[in-house]
Amino acid sequence: HAKAKGKNGFQAFQPAMEQRAQKRLKLEANLRRALDLGELELHYQPQIDVRSGRVVGVEALTRWHCRELGHVSPAEFIPVAEETGIIVALGGWVLRTACRQAAAWRDQGLLDTLVHVAVNLSARQTRDGALMDEIRAILDETALPASLLELEITEGVLMENVNANLDLLHGLQAAGIHLSIDDFGTGYSSMAYLKRFPIDQLKIDRSFVHDVPGDGEAIATAIIAMAHSLQLSVVAEGVETLAQLDFLRQAGCDIMQGYYFARPMPAAQLTALLREKRSSWGERA
């Protein structure tokens, strides 16, 4: 009896697993062609300085509209790109596209030393020995000053391989690139490590911002205090409400990013926003 039941259970389980494997294969096959088919696009989300209300940064976020699968979230396809190695080509495309756009904005007088473009780096990219050369070539080709580029590395990726990342980050810093730790508070870095990394800023993970008001408050306050004691600026991610904005401002947070201000948007839209709204968040922020 028990045997029959087990067998049934197994049979019911199998198709679900197969379905998942098939879905994943389909995603992977489509992702392989996405670059060539021109299905990828970068959207840009502004980062607002709390004191001046000005846009001080723009984060590039990849969007994929697949002709077979429709819109696929980066939370779904970035891990697949990472596991399959597709991220090497994809990440290069993201860097090149973001730097080209940043150079265009700069030529239009919309970016300066105070306004930069941030690009997310994946784990695999940080382990790629050719990354530094690739970035140099892209900066060269786009004529973008390195100081207008910021790279975001998650706390988790940073702590995976401290020594290799120390070398990489020192190389990037020497090239004049700004460095930001993404999703901060979700990993296991210690203050001692943070002090050794040549970084410019911490981004409070949006799960903590989401829990403001509430349990997120103590964590956000602690991260801000620690960052400031290390001379780092702090960005709060995922700011959606005025209550969150008010709390974070009062807690001393420097920069905010979130739907309360603006969603990630196509380059053309952000160009218009940079033109009109360079200081219009002044009274609200």
Ligand code: C2E
């Ligand atoms: P992330 O780097 O932490 O980016 C912030 C994410 O929060 C983005 O999600 C953004 O759209 C979302 N977000 C911004 N404001 C709000 C808000 O107020 N509320 C909520 N609920 N969400 C907000 P997105 O674009 O879906 O990207 C998810 C993650 O995928 C990113 O997290 C990043 O880790 C990864 N990713 C996206 N584009 C790239 C890329 O080009 N390269 C790499 N390596 N990773 C990328």
Ligand code: MG
């Ligand atoms: Mg920044």
Ligand code: MG
């Ligand atoms: Mg990021």
Ligand code: MG
């Ligand atoms: Mg994040």
